Amino acid sequence: xxxxxxxxxxxGKVREIEEALAPLGWRCQGLEGVPLPEETGTTxxxxxxxxxxxAAMATGLPALADDSGIxxxxxxGQPGVYSARFGNLGNDRERNLHLLEKMRHQTDRRAKFVSxxxxxxxxxxxxxxxxxVEGQLLEGPRGDNGFGYDPLFLPVGSxxxxxxxxxxxxxxxxxxxxxLAKLLAAHTSY
Ligand code: ITT
Numbered sequence: 515x516x517x518x519x520x521x522x523x524x525x526g527k528v529r530e531i532e533e534a535l536a537p538l539g540w541r542c543q544g545l546e547g548v549p550l551p552e553e554t555g556t557t558x559x560x561x562x563x564x565x566x567x568x569a570a571m572a573t574g575l576p577a578l579a580d581d582s583g584i585x586x587x588x589x590x591g592q593p594g595v596y597s598a599r600f601g602n603l604g605n606d607r608e609r610n611l612h613l614l615e616k617m618r619h620q621t622d623r624r625a626k627f628v629s630x631x632x633x634x635x636x637x638x639x640x641x642x643x644x645x646x647v648e649g650q651l652l653e654g655p656r657g658d659n660g661f662g663y664d665p666l667f668l669p670v671g672s673x674x675x676x677x678x679x680x681x682x683x684x685x686x687x688x689x690x691x692x693x694l695a696k697l698l699a700a701h702t703s704y
Contacts, residue, residue, distance in 0.1 A: 515540060515576060515701075516539070516540060516541055517540065517541045517542075517543065517575055517576075518540050518541070518542055518543070518575060518576045518577060518578055518633070519542075519543055519544070519545065519548070519569045519570070519573050519575050519576070519577040519578070520532070520542045520543070520544060520545075520577075520578055521545060521548075521550065521565050521566050521568070521569035521570075521577045521578060521579040522545075522550075522565070522579060522580060523545065523550060524661065525661075526660060526661030526662065527580055527661075527690070528542075528544065529681060530681060530684065530685065530688075530690055530691070530694075531578065531580065531690075531694065533681045533682070533685065534685050534690075534691060534694040534695070534698065535694065535697075535698065537698065537702070538698065538701055538702070543575075545569065548568070548569055548572045548573060549568075550565050550568060550569070551564050551565065551568045553565070553581070553595075555581075555595070556595060557595060557630075558581040558582065558583065558595055558628055558629070558630035558644075559581075559630050559632070559642060559644075561581040561595065562579045562580060562581035562630045562631065562632040562642070563579075563632045563634065563640060563642075564579075565577075565579035565581065565632075566578060566579035566632040566633065566634035566640070567634045567638075567640075569634070570634040570635060570636050571636065573636075574636050575636065576633060576634065576635050576636070577633070577634050578631060578632070578633045578634075578697075579631070579632050579634070580629055580630070580631050580690060580693070581595070581629075581630050581632075582597070582627065582628060582629040582630070582689060582690060583595050583596070583597035583598075583627070583628060584597050584625055584626070584627050584628075584662075584663045584667070585625060585626050585627075585628060586613070586617070586624075586625045586651065587622060587624040587625065588617065588620045588622045588623070588624070589616060589617075593613075594628075597609075597662070597663070600612060600613065606661060606662050606663075609662075609663070610655060610663060610665065610666055613651070613663065613666065614651075614653070614654070614666070617651055617653075623650040623651040623652075624648070624649075624650055625648075625649060625650060625651050625667065626646055626647060626648045626649065626689075627646065627647050627649075627663075627667065627688065627689040627690075628644070628645075628646050628689055629644070629645045629646075629688075629689035629690040629692070629693045630642060630643070630644050630693065631643045631644075631645075631690070631693040631694060631697060633697065641697070641700065643693040643694070643696040643697045643700075644693055644696075645688070645689040645690060645691065645692025645693030645694070645695070645696070646689050646692065647669050647670075647687055647688055647689045647692065648669070648670050649667050649668050649669040649670050649672070650667075650668050650670075651666050651667060651668075652666050652667075652668055652675065654666075655675075655677070656675045656677065656678055657674070657675045657676075657677030657678035657679075658677060659676075659677050659678065659679060659680070659681075659684075660676050660677040660679070660684060664676035664677035664684075665677035669687045669688075672687060676688060
């Protein structure tokens with residue numbers, strides 16, 4: 515396999531996926547106008563498969579999609595699969611403020627990120643990889659790298675938020691980095 519479609523409209527994910535998969539030497543192309551379907555699933559697995567299959571069908575190429583989210587223990591696992599739509603707000607900054615507001619006065623700040631990566635082939639075959647990282651939410655944002663909830667999230671054992679990390683540092687600890695490491699291992703021939 516030498517060419518795949520990276521089926522995401524999120525530039526932060528594109529950067530992380532391309533960096534993590536570089537050792538495979540695959541040529542990664544963007545969606546190039548292929549629309550992503552509505553995320554009607556109730557699990558990361560369903561939504562990642564919906565996105566990857568739609569792109570594989572439309573292009574005739576293998577397509578890789580990620581569906582991910584942050585699960586906050588004190589909020590009963592919210593926003594989870596609905597992280598991109600949390601509070602029906604327009605951008606990452608507003609969603610982060612919304613989350614901070616919901617967590618005001620909350621001392622249990624444990625949270626985890628989950629990523630499910632699906633590689634779909636035009637013949638309908640699917641590969642699925644899951645990664646998770648546990649950590650805690652800070653009381654204010656730190657760092658300008660990454661995207662989404664990264665400035666609020668301190669992974670267990672780290673002094674840096676995920677927005678204070680380089681791409682390589684984030685890959686080593688993050689949910690997506692862990693899912694992609696499993697894909698990499700499955701596609702690396704010994
Ligand atoms: P695509 O569906 O086009 O891939 P998206 O951003 O809408 O892009 P999701 O539906 O999977 O992706 O939503 C995941 C949301 O969870 C994302 O928008 C962020 O708010 C959050 N999220 C996921 N991974 C994250 C990460 O590594 N760092 C920070 N926030 C993350």
